Structures are given as structure tokens and as C-alpha cells.
Amino acid sequence: MEDLTNTSTDAFAERIFSSVLGAMDCLTIALGDRLGLYDALAEHGPLTAEELSRHAEIDARYAREWLEQQAVAGLVDVARPADSGESRQYGVNDAQRAVLCDRSLESYLTPLTQVLAAAGAQLDALETAYRTGGGVGWASYGPRMRRGQADANRALFLTSLPEVWLPAVPALHERLTEGTRVADVGCGDGWSSIGIASGYPASTVDGFDLDPDSVAAAHVNAADHGVADRTTFRCVDAATVDDAHGYGLVTAFECVHDMPDPVSVLATMRSMAEPDGWVVVVDERVPETFTGSGDPVEQLMYGYSVLVCLPDGMSHQPTRATGTVMRPEVLRAYAQEAGFADIEVLPIENEVFRAYRLLTPAH
CATH class of the missing domain: 3.40.50.150 (Vaccinia Virus protein VP39)
Structure with a gap:
């Protein structure tokens, strides 16, 4: 017989883990918004980490880590993942732009991450x-x-x-x-x-x-x-x-x-x-x-x-x-x-x- 207690515990643990991932997404989105990273990607992308660091005036190593995290989380696009970290390019697609960048749209949800x-x-x-x-x-x-x-x-x-x-x-x-x-x-x-x-x-x-x-x-x-x-x-x-x-x-x-x-x-x-x-x-x-x-x-x-x-x-x-x-x-x-x-x-x-x-x- 299936152990319902373990099943319920696993399901609830998965829910909390998903919430942790969501919270991390929100905080990295808030950070990217404060640094102007999404606007730079929307206006100038696709960009390498070095190019983003220049446009946003941030450290290149931090730019690379943030971009990689965003790509892994599905928050920005990466053109050729197999490229080296220095040459890999990142950008935002239309859906990402509408939610993360375009302040004229009701779909723009980035401000909620700042509230959080x-x-x-x-x-x-x-x-x-x-x-x-x-x-x-x-x-x-x-x-x-x-x-x-x-x-x-x-x-x-x-x-x-x-x-x-x-x-x-x-x-x-x-x-x-x-x-x-x-x-x-x-x-x-x-x-x-x-x-x-x-x-x-x-x-x-x-x-x-x-x-x-x-x-x-x-x-x-x-x-x-x-x-x-x-x-x-x-x-x-x-x-x-x-x-x-x-x-x-x-x-x-x-x-x-x-x-x-x-x-x-x-x-x-x-x-x-x-x-x-x-x-x-x-x-x-x-x-x-x-x-x-x-x-x-x-x-x-x-x-x-x-x-x-x-x-x-x-x-x-x-x-x-x-x-x-x-x-x-x-x-x-x-x-x-x-x-x-x-x-x-x-x-x-x-x-x-x-x-x-x-x-x-x-x-």
C-alpha cells in the first residue's frame, strides 16, 4: 500500500521548494531592475556579459553570474548555450520584455518584486x-x-x-x-x-x-x-x-x-x-x-x-x-x-x- 504520509510530505516539500525558487527569482529580478539590466538587454541586446557590464556600469563577473542564473531560471534567453562564458549572448524575447521591461503594459510585473x-x-x-x-x-x-x-x-x-x-x-x-x-x-x-x-x-x-x-x-x-x-x-x-x-x-x-x-x-x-x-x-x-x-x-x-x-x-x-x-x-x-x-x-x-x-x- 502506498505510504500516503510520505507522499503528502513529499508534495508539500516540493511546494515549499518551488516557493523558494520563486522567491529567488523575485529577488534576482528586483536586483536586475535596480541595476537597469533588463532595460539594457531590451535596448541593446543580445549582449555578452562584458557588453552588459559596460551598458549597465556594473562588474563583469557579476554580470555573467546574473545572466547565467536568469537563463537557467528561464527569465532571459541565451542564444548559444555551448559558447564560452565570455562570448555567450543573452537577450529578452517579446514575452519577457512585456513582463519585465515595458512599463506601459499591465503585464509589467517587475514592481511586485520590488515590493517583496x-x-x-x-x-x-x-x-x-x-x-x-x-x-x-x-x-x-x-x-x-x-x-x-x-x-x-x-x-x-x-x-x-x-x-x-x-x-x-x-x-x-x-x-x-x-x-x-x-x-x-x-x-x-x-x-x-x-x-x-x-x-x-x-x-x-x-x-x-x-x-x-x-x-x-x-x-x-x-x-x-x-x-x-x-x-x-x-x-x-x-x-x-x-x-x-x-x-x-x-x-x-x-x-x-x-x-x-x-x-x-x-x-x-x-x-x-x-x-x-x-x-x-x-x-x-x-x-x-x-x-x-x-x-x-x-x-x-x-x-x-x-x-x-x-x-x-x-x-x-x-x-x-x-x-x-x-x-x-x-x-x-x-x-x-x-x-x-x-x-x-x-x-x-x-x-x-x-x-x-x-x-x-x-x-
């Missing part, structure tokens, strides 16, 4: 936080975390948001097309604000975020994308905003779950909107209930929560300590506490995000 690397660098601080009930604030993760998070959503907010998501809600699309004022709460580096402004030239967007580095980046990004005349950005805690009203649309993209006091922010968003204005929250598309073994999206969000979002939330006191996995019923409770009547899931299809309209009692 930044989280891993805080392992000691996370251990302390878990033991003491303290936290690890967003700023502690450093600029790589901020940029990785922003770049991960950049293409989505610049393309799908104005071209697919908002047009899927006809009444909102019409309002934006005719022209309205938009308040974008928790705007980060500004990509959601810029996406809306780019897609709807008759509308203006005011972004609000409490991170000064993000607000500074948002100003630069808006100028680079030609919408600086229709976007403004303020460095302020949205919960304290009391001088911004009359918006036809108030949004919060993937940030409510991070807020230590989401109810106060949602209440502010309600006051910012016109009486018939829209309040829209976009957050993670996680299952409605916890069932144990979950799908890849739920696994990803719990990973974020354990390493980043919950520790950041716990770094503020008092805090709701929501974590990344904010299920619909949790948001509904927050919204009702903030004075909304209910939430409505909007017909916007995406594998990772779910969009909600927060309904006022009049609806």
Missing part, C-alpha cells in the same frame, strides 16, 4: 512588531516600496481605468465626459488622477495623499503626461479635509484598507461629494468569506497583509487594523458607520480589484 524585496528587508522590524503588537510604518519600507506599489498600478490606471472601467458605468462615464470635479483620495504617485484627467479632458482632478514623496512624484508625473493644468495634488490627511466640497466624483483606489481610521475618511469623502455625486472605492477582489485554502488573489493579498499593510496599519494608534483582505461586509460596515446607506458593486471586471459605489440614504 522591500518587505523582506524589514523582517527584523516585522518580528519585533509581531512580538510586541507594534507596527512597521509605510515610511520604514523606503522609497523602493513606494515606487514599487505605484508602478504596479501605473499602466492599469492610465489605460483600463479611463478606457474600460469608467465607461462600463454609463451614468458616471457621461458625467465625466460632460465635465465634473473629481477628488482622488489616497492618490499616491498620482496615476489614478492622471488616468482620469487624461481620459476625460472636460473634468478636473484634485488628488489628496498624506505622503509628501508621493505628492511630489504626482506633480512630476502629471506634468510629464500633459495634465498638470487639470490636476492638483495636496499633501494632507484626507480625514482632516474640511475645505473641499462640490465634487461630482470622489474616489479612493486601493487605500481604504490601509487607513487606521477608514470611517473618518469615508465620512469626509461623503461630505466632499455633491448631493448627487458619486463616491467610489476600489479595493481588492477577495472572496466574501474566509474558507481556508484560497485562490491566488486571496493568497497574494494575505501575503501583502502579513508583510506590509497590517504592520503599517498597526503603526498608528488607535487603528482599525483592517489589513489588505477587506471583504465586502467589512467595507459595508465602515460605510454605514460613516453615514452611507449601503454599498453597491459596480460592473467593472478585473481579476484583482473590485469597485464599489457607496450609496447615500437618498439612493
Whole structure:
């Protein structure tokens, strides 16, 4: 009879080993991204290790080891593996370029490796936080975390948001097309604000975020994308905003779950909107209930929560300590506490995000 215990152990060990290989891939991708190695291969490749070292201004021996590891892992192509280490050439194919290099595509996943690397660098601080009930604030993760998070959503907010998501809600699309004022709460580096402004030239967007580095980046990004005349950005805690009203649309993209006091922010968003204005929250598309073994999206969000979002939330006191996995019923409770009547899931299809309209009692 087959030893089921050994079989199960072997299968689980294989799963963990695969995870270790995946983690190593992520860290070597993050390293290659920081050094500009993928961009050099995409622009100048195929390249030998010596040629890559010159283009990227790194040591040749390190260039060779990184290239060989990337080829063995299937992350870059090697033209003639039997050539000597000095003459062997490496490059990126179209699929690799789309995932590792092209920042204009939603398939660009390299920023996620930067998020993982930044989280891993805080392992000691996370251990302390878990033991003491303290936290690890967003700023502690450093600029790589901020940029990785922003770049991960950049293409989505610049393309799908104005071209697919908002047009899927006809009444909102019409309002934006005719022209309205938009308040974008928790705007980060500004990509959601810029996406809306780019897609709807008759509308203006005011972004609000409490991170000064993000607000500074948002100003630069808006100028680079030609919408600086229709976007403004303020460095302020949205919960304290009391001088911004009359918006036809108030949004919060993937940030409510991070807020230590989401109810106060949602209440502010309600006051910012016109009486018939829209309040829209976009957050993670996680299952409605916890069932144990979950799908890849739920696994990803719990990973974020354990390493980043919950520790950041716990770094503020008092805090709701929501974590990344904010299920619909949790948001509904927050919204009702903030004075909304209910939430409505909007017909916007995406594998990772779910969009909600927060309904006022009049609806």
C-alpha cells in the first residue's frame, strides 16, 4: 500500500521548494531592475556579459553570474548555450520584455518584486512588531516600496481605468465626459488622477495623499503626461479635509484598507461629494468569506497583509487594523458607520480589484 504520509510530505516539500525558487527569482529580478539590466538587454541586446557590464556600469563577473542564473531560471534567453562564458549572448524575447521591461503594459510585473524585496528587508522590524503588537510604518519600507506599489498600478490606471472601467458605468462615464470635479483620495504617485484627467479632458482632478514623496512624484508625473493644468495634488490627511466640497466624483483606489481610521475618511469623502455625486472605492477582489485554502488573489493579498499593510496599519494608534483582505461586509460596515446607506458593486471586471459605489440614504 502506498505510504500516503510520505507522499503528502513529499508534495508539500516540493511546494515549499518551488516557493523558494520563486522567491529567488523575485529577488534576482528586483536586483536586475535596480541595476537597469533588463532595460539594457531590451535596448541593446543580445549582449555578452562584458557588453552588459559596460551598458549597465556594473562588474563583469557579476554580470555573467546574473545572466547565467536568469537563463537557467528561464527569465532571459541565451542564444548559444555551448559558447564560452565570455562570448555567450543573452537577450529578452517579446514575452519577457512585456513582463519585465515595458512599463506601459499591465503585464509589467517587475514592481511586485520590488515590493517583496522591500518587505523582506524589514523582517527584523516585522518580528519585533509581531512580538510586541507594534507596527512597521509605510515610511520604514523606503522609497523602493513606494515606487514599487505605484508602478504596479501605473499602466492599469492610465489605460483600463479611463478606457474600460469608467465607461462600463454609463451614468458616471457621461458625467465625466460632460465635465465634473473629481477628488482622488489616497492618490499616491498620482496615476489614478492622471488616468482620469487624461481620459476625460472636460473634468478636473484634485488628488489628496498624506505622503509628501508621493505628492511630489504626482506633480512630476502629471506634468510629464500633459495634465498638470487639470490636476492638483495636496499633501494632507484626507480625514482632516474640511475645505473641499462640490465634487461630482470622489474616489479612493486601493487605500481604504490601509487607513487606521477608514470611517473618518469615508465620512469626509461623503461630505466632499455633491448631493448627487458619486463616491467610489476600489479595493481588492477577495472572496466574501474566509474558507481556508484560497485562490491566488486571496493568497497574494494575505501575503501583502502579513508583510506590509497590517504592520503599517498597526503603526498608528488607535487603528482599525483592517489589513489588505477587506471583504465586502467589512467595507459595508465602515460605510454605514460613516453615514452611507449601503454599498453597491459596480460592473467593472478585473481579476484583482473590485469597485464599489457607496450609496447615500437618498439612493
